[in-house]
Amino acid sequence: MQYSVVDATDRGHARSDDRSIAGAGIGLRHCHLEQVLRERPPVPWLELLADNHLAAGGLEHAGLEAISVRYPLTLHCVGMNLAGCDPLDHKYLRQIIQLRERTGAAWVSDHLCFTAHNRRHYHELLPFPYTEEALRHVSERVLAVQDLLQAPLVVENVSAYLRFADSSLSEAEFLAALTHATDCELLLDLNNLYVNHVNHGDDVDAYLAALPLARVREVHLAGHAVKPGYLLDAHNDRVSPPVWALFRRLVQALPEVPVLIEWDNDIPALPVLLAEAERARTERATALAARTSAAGVAADGRTQTAESVSPC
Amino acid sequence: MLSQRQRQRQRQSQSQSQSQRPSLAEIQRRLAAAIDDPAAAEHLAPWLAASAPGPQQASPSALERVAIYRDSSRRARERTLEAIYPVCRQILGPRCFARLAADYIDAFASRQGNLNRYGAAFAYHLAAVQSHQPALATLAYLPDLARLEWHWHAIYYAADAPPLDAAALAQLARPEQAARVRLRLSSALRRLASAYPIAAIWLRHREGAGIVHIAAGDGDRLVIHRRDGRPQVTPVTPAVFKLLAALGRPSTQAATLRSTWSPTLGELAAAGYDLTPLPDCIAAGWISGCTLGEPG
Numbered sequence: 001m002q003y004s005v006v007d008a009t010d011r012g013h014a015r016s017d018d019r020s021i022a023g024a025g026i027g028l029r030h031c032h033l034e035q036v037l038r039e040r041p042p043v044p045w046l047e048l049l050a051d052n053h054l055a056a057g058g059l060e061h062a063g064l065e066a067i068s069v070r071y072p073l074t075l076h077c078v079g080m081n082l083a084g085c086d087p088l089d090h091k092y093l094r095q096i097i098q099l100r101e102r103t104g105a106a107w108v109s110d111h112l113c114f115t116a117h118n119r120r121h122y123h124e125l126l127p128f129p130y131t132e133e134a135l136r137h138v139s140e141r142v143l144a145v146q147d148l149l150q151a152p153l154v155v156e157n158v159s160a161y162l163r164f165a166d167s168s169l170s171e172a173e174f175l176a177a178l179t180h181a182t183d184c185e186l187l188l189d190l191n192n193l194y195v196n197h198v199n200h201g202d203d204v205d206a207y208l209a210a211l212p213l214a215r216v217r218e219v220h221l222a223g224h225a226v227k228p229g230y231l232l233d234a235h236n237d238r239v240s241p242p243v244w245a246l247f248r249r250l251v252q253a254l255p256e257v258p259v260l261i262e263w264d265n266d267i268p269a270l271p272v273l274l275a276e277a278e279r280a281r282t283e284r285a286t287a288l289a290a291r292t293s294a295a296g297v298a299a300d301g302r303t304q305t306a307e308s309v310s311p312c
Numbered sequence: 313m314l315s316q317r318q319r320q321r322q323r324q325s326q327s328q329s330q331s332q333r334p335s336l337a338e339i340q341r342r343l344a345a346a347i348d349d350p351a352a353a354e355h356l357a358p359w360l361a362a363s364a365p366g367p368q369q370a371s372p373s374a375l376e377r378v379a380i381y382r383d384s385s386r387r388a389r390e391r392t393l394e395a396i397y398p399v400c401r402q403i404l405g406p407r408c409f410a411r412l413a414a415d416y417i418d419a420f421a422s423r424q425g426n427l428n429r430y431g432a433a434f435a436y437h438l439a440a441v442q443s444h445q446p447a448l449a450t451l452a453y454l455p456d457l458a459r460l461e462w463h464w465h466a467i468y469y470a471a472d473a474p475p476l477d478a479a480a481l482a483q484l485a486r487p488e489q490a491a492r493v494r495l496r497l498s499s500a501l502r503r504l505a506s507a508y509p510i511a512a513i514w515l516r517h518r519e520g521a522g523i524v525h526i527a528a529g530d531g532d533r534l535v536i537h538r539r540d541g542r543p544q545v546t547p548v549t550p551a552v553f554k555l556l557a558a559l560g561r562p563s564t565q566a567a568t569l570r571s572t573w574s575p576t577l578g579e580l581a582a583a584g585y586d587l588t589p590l591p592d593c594i595a596a597g598w599i600s601g602c603t604l605g606e607p608g
Contacts, residue, residue, distance in 0.1 A: 054426050057472030057500070059541035079425030085337040092425050117344035121422040123388040124381050126343060129359075134336050161377040162343075163361035166333055199371070229370045232380070 020072040021045045021106045021218070024280035027076070027262045032270045033063050037070070041274055045072040047260050048103065051079050054095050061102070068103040074218065074260075075100055076187075077110040079121075080145060082155070083128045083138050084114035093148050100149070107217060109154035109187045112138070112175065129164035130174040139181040146182065154217050155179075156187035159195040159224075159233035171196070172210035179215045186211070189220035190246045191239070191262075195231045204246070213253050221247060221280060222262040236265035238276060247280065248287035255288055334359060347382045348421075389417050392427045396465045397434060399517045400458050403451065412441060428469055435459045453508035460510050460545070463502040463536040467543040473498040475597035484602055491578030496601035497560045499572075500538035503553060507531040511545050539597055546596070552589045555580075556598065573603060 025045035028036060030052065046067065053064055067073070079092055100108060113125040128134055145153050155178060157171055169177065175186060188211070196202045221244075223237030239247075239261070251257065261276040334342070339359060346353035353375050360374040372380070393413045394401055401409040416437045422430045435458035442448045442455070475498065484493070504510075511534055512526045533553040535546045548556070559574040574580070581587055593599055 051426065054428065055469035057470060058468055058538060060469065061472065062541065081425070083336075083340075085340055089425060095426075114340055115425065117340045119421075119423055120344060120348070121425050122344065122347055122381075122385045123422065123425075123427055124347070124385040126340075126347075126381060128336060128343075129339055131336070137336055161372075161380045162374065164339065165359055165361045166339075167361070229372050230377075230380075 021074060021258045022256065023258065024277040024284070025074075025258065025260045026273045026277050027260060027264070028067065029264070029267055031267055032273070033067065035270050037063070037066050039270075040070060041270065043071070043274060043277055045074065045258065045260075047074045047076050047262075048099075048105070049264075050075040050077045050096055050099055050108070053099055054092075064099075064103055068105075073103050073105045075103070075105040075108045077108060078123075078125065079115060080110040080141075081115045082110055082112065082141050082145070083134060084116050084141075085137075086116055086119060088141060088144055090148075093145065097148060107151065107154050107185070108149055109156055109218065111156045111158050112171070112178075113158050125158045127158070127160040127162050127164070129166040130169040130171060131166055132168065135169070135174060135177050135181070139178060142178065142182040142184050146184065152183060152185045152217075154185045154187045156189055156220065157192050158189075159192040159199075159231075161199060161230065163200055170202075170207070170210060172207045176210055176212050179212055184215075185217040186215045187218045187220060188216045188250070189222070189262075190250065191220065191222040191224055191243050192233060194240070194243050194246060195224055195233050198231045208250075208253075213250075216254060216257055219247070219250065219254075219257050219259040220262050221259060221276075222264075234265055235262050238272075239279075244279075244283055248283055251284045251287050252291055255284070259284070343378070343381075346378045347385050350379070350382065353378045386414070386417055388427065389422060389430055390414070393431050393434060396431050397458055397461045399461060399514055400434075400438070400454065402517050403454070403457070412438065415441070428465075432462060432466075435462060453506065453510055453513060456504070456506035456508055456510045457514060459504055459506075460514055460534070460536070463504055464543045464545070467500050467502060467536050467538045470500040470538060473500050473600035476594055476599040476602055478591065478594050481594065481602050484604060489604060491576060491581070492604050493577045494573040494575070494603050494605075495559055495577075495599050496572050496574065496603075497556065498537060498598055498600040501556075501598055502536045503556055503560070504534045504536060505532065505553065506534075510534075511547055514545070535596075535598065537596070537598055549589070551586045552593065555585055555587070555589055556593065558583070558585050559593075559599070573601075 021044075023044035025047060026043055028046040028048055036046075048064070048067075053060060055061065075096065077096060079089070080096075081089065096108060099105070111125045114128055115122060115124065115126060142153055142155065155175065157175060160171075178184060179186060193202070193204060193207060197204050221239045222233070222235045223239055225232040225234035225236055247259065259280045261273055261280065263273055263276075267273075339356075342352070342356040342359070346356045356378065357374055360377075362374070390410065390413045393416065394409070397409075404412065416431075416434055419437065420433055424430070435455040438448070438458050439455040442452070448454070476495070481493070509526050509529050509532055511532050516524055516526065533548050533550060535548050535553075535556065537544055537546065558580055562571055562573060562575070575583075577587060577590075
């Protein structure tokens with residue numbers, strides 16, 4: 001694949017500032033990179049799964065350079081091992097910083113989990129007990145990462161299939177305390193929230209009430225797989241109706257929050273992903289219009305008609 | 313509603329957590345061990361919360377939930393091996409490959425967050441299995457084929473190394489200085505020697521050719537190099553192969569300094585290396601730098 005040089009309409013290499021990340025974007029995967037460069041679909045921003053782009057050189061670099069001058073970008077990581085007890089991997093973090101410099105990504109996110117122990121990497125987002133000890137530990141590591149990034153880290157809630165008897169905090173309380181201790185920001189994955197609601201009976205109202213919504217920098221939407229007795233956060237399907245309902249509810253509180261469609265397994269044709277992003281745009285618009293309409297009705301002294309916000 | 317057994321476990325968990333709460337590191341050690349070995353999950357179980365009373369019927373047990381992570385973690389590594397070794401998989405068949413991959417995952421932990429680095433020892437693993445599996449021993453060339461696929465994969469992601477311009481070399485050194493010149497091999501180059509015609513075997517499988525006869529010949533000496541972003545496999549003569557090996561092996565002084573510069577051309581000539589293929593190596597883009605200085 002050959003990549004052409006930047007044309008006059010391109011963005012140049014300026015960093016995507018926070019304001020340039022707006023509306024409904026998609027997670028860019030390798031299989032769509034060439035098509036996105038060729039067809040330049042009108043998606044407002046893209047998110048790179050950073051761990052897929054750690055090549056030292058080659059076509060990878062040329063492709064990302066071409067993408068980064070055409071679209072505002074963010075970086076999403078899975079390897080910082082934020083809750084892990086191994087030392088932070090500075091080589092990995094340097095690679096992420098270099099990738100951010102090369103792509104001008106607006107921000108960097110990773111997950112509230114551990115991924116490695118005793119130098120064995122599991123390539124999974126593994127849960128841990130939400131305790132005061134863990135909060136101090138994760139806070140120190142987030143602060144260290146932020147020192148290196150010279151920017152706030154954006155931390156994502158995860159789907160968890162295990163819970164620990166020792167946990168003294170809910171995930172939302174833990175994230176709230178983490179933002180307080182580190183000034184980090186949040187990536188709220190609504191599919192993860194829904195999966196945990198189904199798998200563990202988590203109270204969505206309590207979760208959203210405990211989370212400092214003002215710190216939510218980005219929202220993720222994805223599909224899940226229905227397994228016998230549980231939901232699997234498989235990122236292999238369209239966003240499910242209950243997750244759309246959660247999104248409509250969230251935008252009442254965060255009308256401008258950037259939202260991203262994630263799809264990592266059984267990846268469909270690019271138009272399917274773009275259609276999901278377009279649906280996110282219309283779902284937001286519809287929800288906000290309903291809010292305005294309801295407010296108008298309420299102002300008239302008649303019955304409030306806002307949509308029910310129950311996700312299930 | 314929690315079952316009697318679940319309530320018993322919850323009480324047991326709460327009791328234990330109050331009396332001997334494990335550290336964060338200990339919990340992580342136990343979960344990691346449970347992913348590596350299903351039998352180790354019992355050491356984690358006392359610290360897990362009881363299965364949730366979600367709306368789903370027949371929620372999985374705590375140990376079944378550990379298995380969700382185990383399966384997903386192993387599948388990520390298995391998919392990586394499938395992506396790196398497609399020809400080996402084609403030859404072995406999906407079931408046999410999956411079994412070998414599972415054994416590899418058991419034997420070789422992933423030591424980096426970057427999954428693209430996982431699987432480097434698969435050729436070694438295949439050779440070890442062959443030594444006690446007669447059925448696989450008939451595919452004697454398989455470990456070398458795996459080495460070729462690994463080099464192809466690694467070269468794709470290697471650092472950029474702009475090829476040395478022959479004119480720059482001429483400008484750097486006058487003819488009488490040639491003996492002092494040191495060269496640097498491209499970082500996007502690997503060499504591979506095999507007693508089998510692995511390049512032909514690899515190519516025929518990638519092309520999806522049917523059954524074809526491939527002459528055993530004298531084996532292969534191959535250069536795997538990335539040019540214009542694409543890895544290429546080039547057969548070379550023994551003399552070229554030997555020269556590239558020497559260029560990639562720093563002189564004693566350079567090695568001490570962790571330099572990637574070759575011995576001087578004078579040193580190589582004195583050691584009996586045939587330097588006549590050098591212009592062709594430069595033209596092929598296999599050399600990425602030259603210097604007259606000391607290694608450093």
